Amino acid sequence: xxxxxxxxxxxxxxxxxxxxxxxxxxxxxxxxxxxxxxxxxxxxxxxxxxxxxxxxxxxxxxxxxxxxxxxxxxxxxxxxxxxxxxxxxxxxxxxxxxxxxxxxxxxxxxxxxxxxxxxxxxxxxxxxxxxxxxxxxxxxxxxxxxxxxxxxxxxxxxxxxxxxxxxxxxxxxxxxxxxxxxxxxxxxxxxxxxxxxxxxxxxxxxxxxxxxxxxxxxxxxxxxxxxxxxxxxxxxxxxxxxxxxxxxxxxxxxxxxxxxxxxxxxxxxxxxxxxxxxxxxxxxxxxxxxxxxxxxxxxxxxxxxxxxxxxxxx
Amino acid sequence: xxxxxxxxxxxxxxxxxxxxxxxxxxxxxxxxxxxxxxxxxxxxxxxxxxxxxxxxxxxxxxxxxxxxxxxxxxxxxxxxxxxxxxxxxxxxxxxxxxxxxxxxxxxxxxxxxxxxxxxxxxxxxxxxxxxxxxxxxxxxxxxxxxxxxxxxxxxxxxxxxxxxxxxxxxxxxxxxxxxxxxxxxxxxxxxxxxxxxxxxxxxxxxxxxxxxxxxxxxxxxxxxxxxxxxxxxxxxxxxxxxxxxxxxxxxxxxxxxxxxxxxxxxxxxxxxxxxxxxxxxxxxxxxxxxxxxxxxxxxxxxxxxxxxxxxxxxxxxxxxxxxxxxxxxxxxxxxxxxxxxxxxxxxxxxxxxxxxxxxxxxxxxxxxxxxxxxxxxxxxxxxxxxxxxxxxxxxxxxxxxxxxxxxxxxxxxxxxxxxxxxxxxxxxxxxxxxxxxxxxxxxxxxxxxxxxxxxxxxxxxxxxxxxxxxxxxxxxxxxxxxxxxxxxxxxxxxxxxxxxxxxxxxxxxxxxxxxxxxxxxxxxxxxxxxxxxx
Numbered sequence: 059x060x061x062x063x064x065x066x067x068x069x070x071x072x073x074x075x076x077x078x079x080x081x082x083x084x085x086x087x088x089x090x091x092x093x094x095x096x097x098x099x100x101x102x103x104x105x106x107x108x109x110x111x112x113x114x115x116x117x118x119x120x121x122x123x124x125x126x127x128x129x130x131x132x133x134x135x136x137x138x139x140x141x142x143x144x145x146x147x148x149x150x151x152x153x154x155x156x157x158x159x160x161x162x163x164x165x166x167x168x169x170x171x172x173x174x175x176x177x178x179x180x181x182x183x184x185x186x187x188x189x190x191x192x193x194x195x196x197x198x199x200x201x202x203x204x205x206x207x208x209x210x211x212x213x214x215x216x217x218x219x220x221x222x223x224x225x226x227x228x229x230x231x232x233x234x235x236x237x238x239x240x241x242x243x244x245x246x247x248x249x250x251x252x253x254x255x256x257x258x259x260x261x262x263x264x265x266x267x268x269x270x271x272x273x274x275x276x277x278x279x280x281x282x283x284x285x286x287x288x289x290x291x292x293x294x295x296x297x298x299x300x301x302x303x304x305x306x307x308x309x310x311x312x313x314x315x316x317x318x319x320x321x322x323x324x325x326x327x328x329x330x331x332x333x334x335x336x337x338x339x340x341x342x343x344x345x346x347x348x349x350x351x352x353x354x355x356x357x358x359x360x361x362x363x364x365x366x367x368x369x370x371x372x
Numbered sequence: 373x374x375x376x377x378x379x380x381x382x383x384x385x386x387x388x389x390x391x392x393x394x395x396x397x398x399x400x401x402x403x404x405x406x407x408x409x410x411x412x413x414x415x416x417x418x419x420x421x422x423x424x425x426x427x428x429x430x431x432x433x434x435x436x437x438x439x440x441x442x443x444x445x446x447x448x449x450x451x452x453x454x455x456x457x458x459x460x461x462x463x464x465x466x467x468x469x470x471x472x473x474x475x476x477x478x479x480x481x482x483x484x485x486x487x488x489x490x491x492x493x494x495x496x497x498x499x500x501x502x503x504x505x506x507x508x509x510x511x512x513x514x515x516x517x518x519x520x521x522x523x524x525x526x527x528x529x530x531x532x533x534x535x536x537x538x539x540x541x542x543x544x545x546x547x548x549x550x551x552x553x554x555x556x557x558x559x560x561x562x563x564x565x566x567x568x569x570x571x572x573x574x575x576x577x578x579x580x581x582x583x584x585x586x587x588x589x590x591x592x593x594x595x596x597x598x599x600x601x602x603x604x605x606x607x608x609x610x611x612x613x614x615x616x617x618x619x620x621x622x623x624x625x626x627x628x629x630x631x632x633x634x635x636x637x638x639x640x641x642x643x644x645x646x647x648x649x650x651x652x653x654x655x656x657x658x659x660x661x662x663x664x665x666x667x668x669x670x671x672x673x674x675x676x677x678x679x680x681x682x683x684x685x686x687x688x689x690x691x692x693x694x695x696x697x698x699x700x701x702x703x704x705x706x707x708x709x710x711x712x713x714x715x716x717x718x719x720x721x722x723x724x725x726x727x728x729x730x731x732x733x734x735x736x737x738x739x740x741x742x743x744x745x746x747x748x749x750x751x752x753x754x755x756x757x758x759x760x761x762x763x764x765x766x767x768x769x770x771x772x773x774x775x776x777x778x779x780x781x782x783x784x785x786x787x788x789x790x791x792x793x794x795x796x797x798x799x800x801x802x803x804x805x806x807x808x809x810x811x812x813x814x815x816x817x818x819x820x821x822x823x824x825x826x827x828x829x830x831x832x833x834x835x836x837x838x839x840x841x842x843x844x845x846x847x848x849x850x851x852x853x854x855x856x857x858x859x860x861x862x863x864x865x866x867x868x869x870x871x872x873x874x875x876x877x878x879x880x881x882x883x884x885x886x887x888x889x890x891x892x893x894x895x896x897x898x899x900x901x902x903x904x905x906x
Contacts, residue, residue, distance in 0.1 A: 103821055
């Protein structure tokens with residue numbers, strides 16, 4: 059188990075290095091000139107002298123490889139430079155806005171699980187009857203509905219027409235309802251289908267047949283044998299949802315003026331604030347990879363077949 | 373029944389969550405003594421001598437100028453209750469208002485004014501876009517209430533540029549860093565204006581409180597809460613749900629407070645009071661006189677006659693902006709010259725093009741001359757929906773007379789690079805508005821990094837225009853200055869290097885419970901202090 063976790067952790071640095079190279083190249087080989095962005099955002103007229111000074115100051119005169127090495131050396135010391143817009147260290151800014159995003163994504167994840175597990179079970183236990191059709195319809199709707207569109211519909215109904223919920227900002231629990239629902243819908247829809255399929259597979263397994271033959275109560279069969287096994291794929295799904303929710307937060311945070319890192323990143327992209335874009339992408343990669351790593355470790359812990367397939371025979 | 377039992381605890385959790393969410397007292401309801409406004413970002417640390425991320429409207433709430441710009445370009449006494457200018461136009465003596473204090477209680481006297489000027493001059497390179505800073509020779513505190521400013525030359529817009537929101541406004545010396553160098557940051561935002569910055573929560577809001585020590589008319593509201601709302605659609609919702617009391621600023625894309633169609637919707641709803649400001653600046657296309665077919669004056673004139681501005685104003689701007697026929701609106705200083713608009717006349721345009729040798733091989737075809745097509749690049753910022761809509765209208769209009777327009781939508785930086793290098797036939801541009809128009813805008817026409825310079829570069833009289841701009845800025849006789857501006861603006865008009873589209877306006881939206889909301893003399897200031905709840 060330990061060896062499995064260590065092996066996965068060792069893969070992290072080369073992965074991050076590869077991602078950093080790609081991100082760096084995409085941002086620096088694009089048609090834009092970071093020096094021009096810097097001047098525009100600093101409200102300095104882009105005269106030739108000003109551009110030359112900005113290139114010198116930002117180190118853009120050096121060859122690309124040297125620029126990358128400079129950036130990487132500083133990044134290893136967790137120095138990602140200053141935002142062109144706010145003039146504050148980029149990492150400090152991201153860390154400042156992160157709790158609001160984690161708050162939103164966390165609540166959305168809880169909402170996803172709380173809604174999808176019972177609905178998925180309900181659908182599986184009533185296969186081809188109306189509860190199954192209903193949840194299938196709901197799942198179809200959830201997957202097809204873009205989160206920003208749902209967000210606008212929720213705002214129209216619950217804030218403008220009914221006046222029940224605040225349309226923007228953060229503060230009271232009421233503020234999080236619509237952002238969390240908008241964000242959770244798609245993951246919920248996917249999870250319902252996943253749990254349903256997994257439950258159906260387990261309900262038809264031999265172990266369930268034998269359990270029933272042993273005369274166990276239906277409640278025990280479903281609650282212990284079927285549900286426990288059906289939730290293993292959900293653990294993998296949680297890893298995917300963590301990414302989906304953090305990514306989805308970028309859009310939802312803008313609509314609800316939620317002061318999170320997603321909204322900060324959108325304004326950075328809009329402003330072409332290069333240091334922020336670079337750090338944000340890398341940061342998101344770290345979160346994604348770490349979430350998936352945790353999920354893999356949990357999975358290996360829950361299901362010995364994974365550990366064995368991974369080569370750990372002891 | 374197994375599924376029902378499993379659902380019970382889950383339903384319980386969900387019910388508790390819902391209950392807790394729905395029973396919250398709405399904290400977003402309007403508070404009587406607080407005015408709630410919104411802006412796309414936080415206002416910044418409010419350093420009076422620096423630029424981004426400090427927001428100009430907020431800097432003007434906290435810091436005050438020596439003299440103030442009012443309607444029609446008139447300059448009135450402010451922190452200086454009077455001033456005198458030496459006969460050679462080089463020495464300005466300001467007599468400061470007695471009893472003015474900063475919000476921390478420090479008296480606002482000549483030594484404090486001098487210290488602020490010195491802080492700006494210490495960072496001269498950063499401010500050299502402003503001719504005033506370049507022209508300052510010496511600053512002196514003659515006594516506690518007398519401040520003397522000596523210029524290198526008689527620079528006539530001195531008073532206008534002292535009105536600007538930045539960099540020449542004054543903070544308490546006690547809030548400056550020990551070495552007096554404010555370019556590296558300040559201890560705290562302490563000014564003498566009607567508002568005091570009380571609290572900032574990044575990404576959420578900035579809270580201002582009334583400056584109880586203010587010497588002038590104190591704000592009617594005790595507090596001013598400025599919420600951070602980046603998205604104009606969210607702002608419209610915030611207005612409908614009473615999250616904010618006021619929308620005040622530019623309409624349209626980008627930094628706009630509200631989309632034009634949302635404003636149109638509010639204007640039709642009797643629950644709201646909506647206002648449109650006087651012209652604040654001009655939206656123009658710079659036409660390149662150096663490169664491609666637009667180097668030909670006949671082509672430039674034909675473009676002027678072909679674009680149907682009246683239809684553009686109606687279709688794209690819902691008539692919220694008005695049609696512009698000259699580079700500066702006639703109420704801009706030195707700009708009421710009676711210039712004759714080109715007028716919408718596609719037949720005349722076709723005649724001009726024919727006369728210049730641009731022949732149409734067949735009806736509806738692109739015109740050619742010497743084997744070259746009459747094809748123009750209209751450059752705009754790709755994700756600016758408003759520029760794109762305008763560009764498409766112009767493309768359609770010009771096609772009618774046989775001019776092909778290629779729409780070049782790009783990243784903001786690439787677009788700015790084109791302005792700098794002159795790689796465009798037509799490119800979007802805006803004048804800077806009061807108090808910069810016309811002098812600062814004209815002054816920038818001499819800088820190669822501006823689209824104006826590049827657009828004018830092919831004019832045979834470019835050198836003369838630049839020389840006259842320099843002369844106008846340093847002239848001390850009003851009549852002579854007017855004549856110089858007459859030459860500059862008439863030449864630019866006749867040479868058709870600008871296609872004026874609309875006079876940009878600002879918008880105001882609030883509910884019936886507010887009164888006193890109005891536009892200031894410049895687009896950068898919001899007179900919050902005049903607003904009250906009925």
